[in-house]
Amino acid sequence: MTSELYVPKGTTTDVNYVLDIDPKRAGWTHSSLRIVELAPGGTHTFTTGDSEWIVLPLTGACNVRVEDEEFHLSGRQSVFASVTDFAYVPRDARAQIASGAGGRFALAGAKCERQLPARYGPAPEVPVEERGSGTCTRQVRNFASADAFDCDKLIAVEVITPGGNWSSYPPHKHDEHRPGEESELEEIYYFEIDGPNGFGYQRVFPSREGGSDVLTEVRSGDAVLVPDGWHGPSIAQPGHDMYYLNVMAGPGETREWRICFHPAHVEGTGGYR
Numbered sequence: 001m002t003s004e005l006y007v008p009k010g011t012t013t014d015v016n017y018v019l020d021i022d023p024k025r026a027g028w029t030h031s032s033l034r035i036v037e038l039a040p041g042g043t044h045t046f047t048t049g050d051s052e053w054i055v056l057p058l059t060g061a062c063n064v065r066v067e068d069e070e071f072h073l074s075g076r077q078s079v080f081a082s083v084t085d086f087a088y089v090p091r092d093a094r095a096q097i098a099s100g101a102g103g104r105f106a107l108a109g110a111k112c113e114r115q116l117p118a119r120y121g122p123a124p125e126v127p128v129e130e131r132g133s134g135t136c137t138r139q140v141r142n143f144a145s146a147d148a149f150d151c152d153k154l155i156a157v158e159v160i161t162p163g164g165n166w167s168s169y170p171p172h173k174h175d176e177h178r179p180g181e182e183s184e185l186e187e188i189y190y191f192e193i194d195g196p197n198g199f200g201y202q203r204v205f206p207s208r209e210g211g212s213d214v215l216t217e218v219r220s221g222d223a224v225l226v227p228d229g230w231h232g233p234s235i236a237q238p239g240h241d242m243y244y245l246n247v248m249a250g251p252g253e254t255r256e257w258r259i260c261f262h263p264a265h266v267e268g269t270g271g272y273r
Helices: none
Strands: 019-021 031-038 042-047 051-066 069-076 086-089 094-099 103-111 119-121 128-131 138-144 155-161 186-193 200-205 214-218 223-226 230-236 242-249
Touching (some): 069 086, 186 200, 214 223, 230 242
Antiparallel strands (some): 031 103, 086 119, 128 138, 138 155
């Protein structure tokens, strides 16, 4: 299962994207993630098809044109520098990303049913919280969490884990539909590590017979797929902060993030995610 769930940098590169994970590649039904790199003055045009997308600057600024609307994204110097603004692009639309100085941009997507309006997400309105305590402390940027920004299916957040800390902990899962207790969500983790030669570790282990099972070293540009199973911890190398972008979506009628914690790992963890 490791080879299927761990997506090393460069293994899904194509003419448009340095990372391209769609439902077919992942073997599921809803969640997608693309990373596009633009040279100074570069543009990228795409059609959204049956999915909604958020354009999220990782480095650099850009303009996002959706049909007759245009949004300027101020972006950021790096994922470790600050929260960023972003743009929501609905299904059944044509969009273009243009960057005068160049940059790297994430397209977080989810197959959906409703066509919502294109919108701008201002950085100051992104809810930011510190979760956990001690060596489980981390910063969560809820730019498109279920209760922070309206989408049809897509849920997406960013997490900064200080070097030496654990996050996505205690292990938790969201692979069953249990109303009021747990939602069924496919998840992508995309990683960047601060500093040269930095790395981290990601664990996913089975919640059922024959379920997902991986323990892998991750570096900048890598991704890990979580179709099911307990996931966590995400461990950052001492001296090297870890960033990950979580992209989630699922078949439930209600867009919600409800999780179940592993009962053997709850005590003394000081938080979750």
